[in-house]
Amino acid sequence: MSTEPFAAVDVIRAKRDGGRLSDEQIDWVVDAYTRGVVAEEQMSALAMAIFLRGMESSEIARWTGAMIESGERLELAVDRPTVDKHSTGGVGDKITLPLAPLVAACGAAVPQLSGRGLGHTGGTLDKLESIPGWRAELSTEDIRKQLSEVGAVVCAATPALAPADRKLYALRDVTATVESVPLIASSIMSKKIAEGSAALVLDVKVGSGAFMKTPEDARELAAALVEIGAAHGVATTALLTGMGTPLGRAVGNAVEVAESVEVLRGGGPADVVELTVALAREMVALAGLDADPAAVLASGQAYETWCRMITAQGGDPEAPLPRPSCVEVVEAPRSGVLSSLDAYAVGVAAWRLGAGRARREDPVQHAAGVLCLAKPGERVEAGQPLLELHTDTPEAIPSAREALKDAVAVSDAPPLPTPLVLDTLRAVL
Template sequence: MSAFAAVDVIRVKRDGGTLSDEQIDWVIDAYTRGDVAEEQMSALAMAIFLRGMTSAEISRWTHAMIASGERLSLAVSRPTVDKHSTGGVGDKITLPLAPLVAACGAAVPQLSGRGLGHTGGTLDKLESIPGWRASLSTSDIQSQLEDVGAVVCAATSGLAPADKKLYALRDVTSTVESIPLIASSIMSKKIAEGASGLVLDVKFGSGAFMKTLDQARSLASALTSIGADHGVPTTALLTDMNVPLGRAVGNAVEVAESVEVLQGGGPADVVALTLALAREMLALAGLDVDPAAVLASGEAYEVWCRMISAQGGDPSAPLPTPAHVHTVVAPSSGVLASLDAYAVGVAAWRLGAGRARKEDPVQAAAGILCLAKPGDTVTAGDPLLELHTDTPDAVPAALAALEGGFTIADSAPEPGPIVVETIRAEV
């Protein structure tokens, strides 16, 4: 590979030019090895943030990040398919979805992350189950996929190490919101996992990273294009995240709600989105199975129990309960017209369900139960929200986050569909 000077690569993008494949390959490799300094990559990230990238540049940038580490080879007897969500409030869908799709005959290698800010992390939720462990070796992942059909765990250290460095850098240089950098970050890890198909849940709205449908559509288009370029059939669902998903927001409370879904109950919106994503995953896996019938049969719950047990957890153990519960009541009678996902997410975070920095601990029992959702009729004094925490001193800050976060009126607008649009990319 030809060597370049980092300052020359930065200048090309600063001036609105297009980086060559060779420049991209070199700068990612050199940055991973430490030959490109943090301040130089910071400048390049800001230039990309301001100038953007062509689809060809984004695809090559993703390729270079994949090449910075290992790529899992999932030699299992089932078709492999994965799912990724861009993050939301109450988004526990991975928990019922992975065992459901496995119960339908696919293998689901779900390498997940932790929460930061107002959006929760799948690993944080699962770690509220006594004994459950997030870290697995590559051989553990392989054998569990073959035996159980589903794995939800932390990414192995060898996957896309360039992305780990760049992700941390973007967080402190105000370049997180760049669609080229978001898309390549997501897809480098997902493609390196080795699944043969990928379904993306790209959320928009107050509780999502992308606030508007247009922004979500742009990101989904970039993500599916990268998948197609790398030979991975990819489908993106654009889903509404203006209202918390389900009634539970937090860690143990979301696990409990996920188990309800797997046992045939749970909130209608969680069930609907789980089934919508399952149908897309099964289509990519080439499996003609009705996930609704499998969910109703109880087979998915059986896979859940096996999946949790395989990772050291006790699926029958009681989940952690909070030391303190504070109830928010309706200030007047009427119809709950709105419940802002962002406000609820920030409140849950302040109660201890999330973290401000990646090294911060989280409380397993912290979270919020939404006892009413938009469209529900309420009477003054009725409980609306139940705040769970082990630190009562956190309640005032959570209540401050909820100020203006819900409205009670004479009526509520008709709810729209949770899945607004679908974008598919064929290979």
């Protein structure tokens, strides 16, 4: 006879019929799934019921809490205010790389536990692993030590953080339940809250290269994330930012590291600098610090922090980055003004060239990627190189070109300017 307080089928039925799950049901089903008492097919059914029926904000907050409680919380215990950042993923989104050392140079502790890329969006760890010697796996003690001594750490999440999310994330991937706002929001926030930061800034991408394609969907997700943060006592701000065009000019791994270093040295593309500083200002404000990120970036202090951060994890910040064995160009079809450069198409091309992976266990090519030699609003001439395709597997070039066949539009008139930061949502604690 079962000693469990609930039966999984009753929890599934309650959500299938549009009911609100009780706090006790939520706590039990997440814990029982982590323990293996609730079977994969039962959680699959519950995930689909949540996908179709949704969840109230109080349910999402409780579900997130249950996922946090499935593992350990990272006790940071550092003498700086802690603040973290999370992006929902995009093309050319290397912002974590300049942002973490910049905010650390402003006086905060930034524990950036990051992931790897899958599909057309890149992963922060894949980018950093293109630096010779750099390692992603750190112990909790390593993380604390580096935060105290350097102020920033970018590394892989420890296995003890939110193990329920790790199981459920893999399940959602194969059961067509990825695009559920309650499940996305609780997945993001369970890991971030378990990291132990007192404050969190979220970069919710919207556009062709983002997970959320419309401002309405992005705002719904951002609101859910901010509400979860408030419910768990974490000061949370979400920025909605455009992802119709790749961020910066580099899409890939080593090329994005190189571009990030340009930003930290006072150069780099204007959009990368703008978003880095905008997110840094929010993080510094939530941390209660009196610092001007733009001035700190210009001073070179953020670059010094970057070098110390990379060195602390075994990397050589001065080492040459991997270079591709094959480089080909995509040329402008006619003269005029580049009016659009589709982020999703560029992301798929970079992925096909070897910069990303189709399955989590796949390797990536650190030298692979796409360089955007022109961006929307810039004048181009017929036959001018628009994109550089980098790869170590020349046979991937045709499929990358295929992905890019409708990515570029050249017109006689410049495109209407669109803001990079579309909206800001803040939690009220």
